Amino acid sequence: MQQRTPWSAVLVLGLVLSGCGSAAVSDRTGTSGDDLVVWDWKSGDANAAAYLDAARADFAKSHPDVDVEFVAQPFDQYYTLLGAAIQSGKGPDVILFNGGGQLRDRVDALLPLDEYVAEDRRRLVGWDAFTHAGKTYAAPVTLQGHPLYYNKALYEQAGLDPEAPAGNWADFVEDCGAITDRTGAECFGVGNKEGIGIQFFLSAMGSAVLAPDEYDRWIAGERDWTSPNVKRIFELWQQVDAAGLNNDGVNSTAMFNDAFAIFQSGRAAHVIGLVSDIGHWKDFGEFLDPDDVGVMAAPVVNPGATPSLPYDGGIGYGVAKWTRDPEVAADLVRSLTSTVALGAFYADAGAIAADTAIDVSAAGPAVAAITSAIRTGKPALHVALSSKTVDLMGRLSQQLLSGSATVDEAVAQLAASDAAG
Template identity: 70%
Template structure:
């Protein structure tokens, strides 16, 4: 059941929140005093996002006194189905939250380009590419989403390994896994019940498999699904499971949040996690202790690979073509991506936000390991794919783990889907 949170934004002041990253107070749109903006997302109802939403609505109220904003928090597992139905019926929201990549790009026909409205924010925020198509921006980034490999330093130490020196090559990684097994834990925590474990695996380990040129070609849309290195991603996916490196029953384990629990409880030493506000450094640190949460880049699997941090814009807000006042809706998007709001999101939920001006120097060791890699990072491999291809890849990945599909069959089907997208 969806959760509704209705905030009448009626504040006397006309001043924006200091340090919000927005321009001077915006002149209210004509008729805005009697207006309401409806926002759909899956974040506003979560406790960790409460201070973020509060800062954003305060910023917006300072620019548009009297305008009411209604946040409708939808369940994430039904979000895009519900959104599609609402948009098709002409009763969709004014402002909508999207995951970066295919989920956004497949729906740009329902959105207005934001370029005229967010020009002043482009230098401050990172992750725009995940919310762009054909040179136009359709949503403003809130978080950066990436797939670092987290490891449990205490388990590494228990296994007689040096937690300060994680493995650099795949052979070393597998050798470490053998030591970890002797210490009583699995190597990887994996959840693929939703079919998204393969997305984490592709983007987390792909930088150690593809050469830099292959990687760049993939992101640019020049994908050769029949190449040996692309096949290696899926071969390794199957081999890791066949060799018992994953927790038992990966296909029946939900990534959100059962796989994360496997890692949190010390039953597995490594997990390909997230950078945003779940399955990330802060969640893991609350269970393991911040000092025990390590971060590594992908071990090198094939010669010539140069591992980097895979990341994109994580989630971002866009404006519907049906919005009655696009300027007003775009101003709300700017408030939702203001420095004040994103600082609150980082402090409250631990999200690595899109705002590059936020000081994270006093944060946990894992953040200190992640943030410096952002500048040299590259877009995540799976984000370049359409939502239809990702759905197919999820189903095929389950078949690979169960042994009912071959790698050649999988890449052939994915190539056909990718070409048709």
């Protein structure tokens, strides 16, 4: 695994897990003459406009005669459409991916970029999420992480110290009771309609349950689904909801953006959010006083655990193997991950980008807490899983909350899926 780089300043520029900003499906595929076609789900977003303009300008310096067309596909259909393009053997030249399983499941359709991005290795971080079998298949644009955000104003209203949130699970649950009794707010804002809530919960709470060596083995692919600690995470998922710590109707609440709306409206004291350009510090700061948006470590459940911020490369651009000129396409990827482009994305979207050269020191206390936690952060548990296993986990997580599956049944199915690859 790549050495994690200490950050003096980090930027969040994240992957969105929603279909925000998607456009109508286009049948525009790949290279025509000197054109390059890029597929993504971001280019329809107003917050991404300056980012794309800066990337185009950077690319045009070395390739003034190459036209670049960005085609925004709807996120909920994105990988289905991409799968059809891959099956046909033709499609976009440059492709946006989520880090982890979504990229790794499709590396046969991509070109390794190692020879093209060598100069960017030190400047950018988050490469691990875009590598497979020792080769790099995309360059990171953003980091994605899952901080536990909390509302300091609700803590204060409940008579709690907003600068000293609970460090262990028992105290945390007690504080949640005080907050609900005195403010009426729920403990957690959660959405699992799409099966995404469990991904956030597993990764945000995992380091508070698993011992550090067990966590590291999970990331390395040595996962023991029968481990009491692994089962404890899924038991906790059930118990939190059964105890009434969540908002009502978690399985009918969309993560994007209903769960976040519950938090930012003050109806929940905590939410497991993102460090990207949605469900993050800047979004929350538009509704809450930015100084009231706190970031806390996951409260320790197992005394042998050491909580850490789960983060990886968030979104990144890869090059399709059918592109006519791989070097030119790779140059576009480098422009899309240039400091000038990523700086524009941060400025407009508040995303924490994968570029260590971007100064975020003036962004406020939430970003300061996130960037400080990145120094000791570890990869997210769910990102280490295949997309097939993640999808299964989403369905099982809904069954766990509805009572139609037990934890033992769920982990047995997940173990089988994980073993199948």
